[in-house]
Structures are given as C-alpha cells and as structure tokens.
Amino acid sequence: MEKARLVFLGSSASTPTKNRGLSCAALKYMGEWLLFDVPEGTQRQMMHCNVSMLKIRYIFISHFHADHFLGLPGLLATMSIHQRDYPITIFGPRGVKERVDKILNAALMRLTFEVKAKEVRKGNVVEEENYSVRAFPLEHDVPCFGYAFKEKDKVGEFSRKNALALGIPEGHLWSRLQKGEVVEVNGKKFRPEQVIDASKAKKGKKISFVFDTKPSKNYFNEIKESDVLVHEATFSEKLTQRALETKHSTAKQAGMVAEQTRCKHLVLWHISARHKEEDKLENEARTEFNNVTVAKDFLELEV
C-alpha cells in the first residue's frame, strides 16, 4: 500500500501561541495534498515544512469559527501569485460557498484558477480510485464536521501470470478485476478470485480528523479502527466542566474515544493556549489509551 505523509501545520485552539499555530493538518497521498482546516497562518506554516501549496487538491473545513478557516484567502492569493492554473475544491458545512465568496470578495482577488465550494453532509465527499474521504457531523455549538481519509482496501495480490494464462489482456479489465468486478473476454466470464490471491488482501489505512466537539457516540462508528485518530483535546481534565459548557473535549476524553473506537494511534491537537505542559495532557489521555502523541507544529507521521 502507498505510504501517506501526515504533517501537522498547527496544534493550538482559538488563538495561536508563540510555539503553536492554529490547528491544521496536511496529508500527502500519491503525490497530492489534502488539507484539513485552513486557519490564519497556514500558508506560512506550509513553508516551514515543505508542503507544496500548488499540489493541494482538496481543502476540508470543519466549521466557520475564526480559528479554523481564516487562512483561506491568503493561501488562495499566494497560489495565484504562483500562477496555479487548476481547480481547487473546498468542502465545508452548509454555507461554505457564500462564506468563501464573501471572504474572497473582501480582498481584491483575481484568482488564476477555479475554486469549487461544496457543502458536505454525512457520507463520502471524495471518491477517488485509491481513497475516499468521508464527512461526519460532530457536536459543537455550530455545525461542525470531522473527516475520515480511507485508503481503498487491497482485495489481494493480482497474478499477472494467471491473468495472461487465462487470456485476459492487460489493461482496464485487470483494473476491473482488482476492483472486484466480473469481466468478460470473448464471451467467457472471469471472476476476481481466479486472478487474485485473497490470502494477500490488505486493509487500507484510515486517518480520522476530529475537530471541535464534545465526545459523542454519534461519531464513534465513523472513526472506528483508524490507524491514526487526530482528536481535539482543548482542555485538561481539571477543566472538564468548561469543556462540557463550550462543547469541547478533554485529553482524557479523547483517550476514551480512541480506546472505545479501537484506534491504533491517538494524536491530540487543538490544545488551549493555557496549557503549556504537553506531558500532562499526554498522561491524562494515557490513563485511557496507550498510544498517544500530543501534536507539535511540524510533527510528521508516516502512515
């Protein structure tokens, strides 16, 4: 399976700090970048870790609070300065088109490429040959979505030898067999299992991004068994009441979510500026779940 490169461009909540930009992550898969939230400062953070802004294909916005999308116009402006000439698609909650238009109109922008804005609902929002991205609602005080990147499962190992022996010519028929379809050659039908060794099937990787939310079983099914669960952890346990009131999560709660959804690795982000001690948050989450990392800016994971 293809390796994905997951880069944290920021990790703070509400306001940036000296050490943390606002929470945002970029995911590179098969040469393209997917961007999850685009807060103020995103374009400059990208420069610090060689995320190619011209190779961003999709931007996923969780919600329209100020700390989650105000880097959009500056990023698009800089893409235009670099003469980007192919479309970008921006996903977000209801009203994304109007908001993107508003913010682009406020600045005197002449973009060199097309911006497509698409409203998301629960379900797959991107369906590519090798991966999909699914949106799912979170529980915040305004409409807010999480997103799950899912690499397509590999049904098994394709045998060129068997295929050629059976007289199935190389090309689109092979792709169809790999996708699990039955194909026909000169009136003769072939099933995938005739050319695919199912014992070598592999599950595609799953990376889930949970933005501002109180912990809720409503999204557990969407993120279950993620290889990496990126979950907000705005507050420490001491501020559980505050988390409840503001519809955010504590580090401990994020740990509980990772445990209950059987994820493999939990990365905490969206850390309140008041929390300077990362160890404390990590330890709180570790009381519930074993494999925890507190995101730092420019942290990179190979998944």
Added chain:
Amino acid sequence: MEKARLVFLGSSASTPTKNRGLSCAALKYMGEWLLFDVPEGTQRQMMHCNVSMLKIRYIFISHFHADHFLGLPGLLATMSIHQRDYPITIFGPRGVKERVDKILNAALMRLTFEVKAKEVRKGNVVEEENYSVRAFPLEHDVPCFGYAFKEKDKVGEFSRKNALALGIPEGHLWSRLQKGEVVEVNGKKFRPEQVIDASKAKKGKKISFVFDTKPSKNYFNEIKESDVLVHEATFSEKLTQRALETKHSTAKQAGMVAEQTRCKHLVLWHISARHKEEDKLENEARTEFNNVTVAKDFLELEV
C-alpha cells in the same frame, strides 16, 4: 518629548516567507499602540515581540490587497477571547466599513467590543492631545494611503514658578497656555510667552509609513523631514521596469525619496520574497541616501 517604540511585525511583500511575515508595523506612544496594516499572521507576530494587542487603539489600513489586511478578523477574534471591552478604530480607503463588515461576517464572530471603521481622505485622521496621524494618497493600482505620525511640537519649557508667581492656578489653564492660548484669571489676561521659555521649544518627532506605491512627488510634502521614513522597496534596481509596471518602488528609488524629502532615517520594507540578500537592497538605497536600514521582522527602533 516622549519616546516612541517602533516595532516591525513583518517586512515581506505579497507572500510571507520563512523569515519574513507580511509587512506591518506597530508604534507605541504614551502607552498606546497604533498598528499600520494588519496582514495575515499579525496577531502571532505580536506575540513574538510583546506588542499588547489589547492596547491597540487605532489600526491604519493602506489598501485592500490580500497581503495587507487579512489578519484583521483573527486579531479582532483574539481580542474578544481576551475580553477586550473598549472600541477600536480602523482607518482605511473608501469602502473600509463594508469590507470590515464582510470579513467579520464571514467568520462567526461575536466581538466583545465596538469596531469603528472610518474612511480616510488626504488630511489628519487622528487628532490627539499629543500627536496626530495624517493620511495621504499613494500611487498604486488601487486606492492606497500612506500615514504620517506626528508628535505635537513643544512650544517651549513651561515655568511652574513663573505661572504661580503670576497667580495662575495649576490645572487646565496651564494646559491651555501650553497649547499657545491666552487665558484669563480674575479679569487679567496672560499670554503663553509669559510662562513659556520659547528658547526651549522642540519639534515633535515624525514617523511616516509609505506602503505600496510608485515613487511620486505627490506625497513628498507629506513625509518631508521625517525622523523615520518607512518606505516600500519591493524590488531591486534590476527590476525597475517591473516596479514601474506594478506601481511599486525599488530600493534605490526609496533612497531617492528619502534624500529629496530630507528624512533622517530610511527603513525599507515590503521586500519581494525573491530578494534574499538584504545587503544588496541596502547598498542600492545607500547610493542615494546615507542612513538606511532594511527591516527585519521584530526590528525595534526607539524614536
């Protein structure tokens, strides 16, 4: 006279770079901050050099290109998080109110304080007891203003002793005499020169900010004899033709402007991301004017 603290929060043109934020400066005078332009990233740059965002009284916007004002909504959002409770006034070219409204509406903002947006024309836009700020049009491809901060001149040294000997009671009458007014006590008139030693008069300091523009005599009179002239220098001499086409200035041209307007110190900012060698720009400006500094982020000057 009061010392002013001039802090450069950014120095780049069009796009930020790893080392330079977008051009922006903060000026502290008598405990308050004035902010000149507010590009993306301003709030975080402030954190790096202890500019108190809660003490910003006025924001002056030069024009509405993307690299000059997109830090506004994030800055106001963070002020609100810190419970700012007194108004802020934002000056800018025609349409500033609509643009500020548009950009604030795009984000779901509930500000804790009043935002006053005021359109500027050529002339004084702020008139305080101890200083004024004057706007003046520049020559860019959209309406663009420069701003000049001018400390009030000190007409001379006030003599408490003489004032008390003449029977003028301490208080507002003293202030009025210091402002050059004639006052009356028990039917008797007193002129300023009776209590003020004019031989100790002092000229107030002047700091001028010239944003995106081609060099033009139209603004020379506004910036003349500045203690510090902050002037855009987007390009090196080699790109003079490009500067002309895009209505920007070269470093050498900025030097000519400083020389012809008899300024004391020239600071170059708004440096194109393509120019990595500051020495080169400084040397080009020095062929025209002696006292040149190329702004770096977080450069501080006491004026």
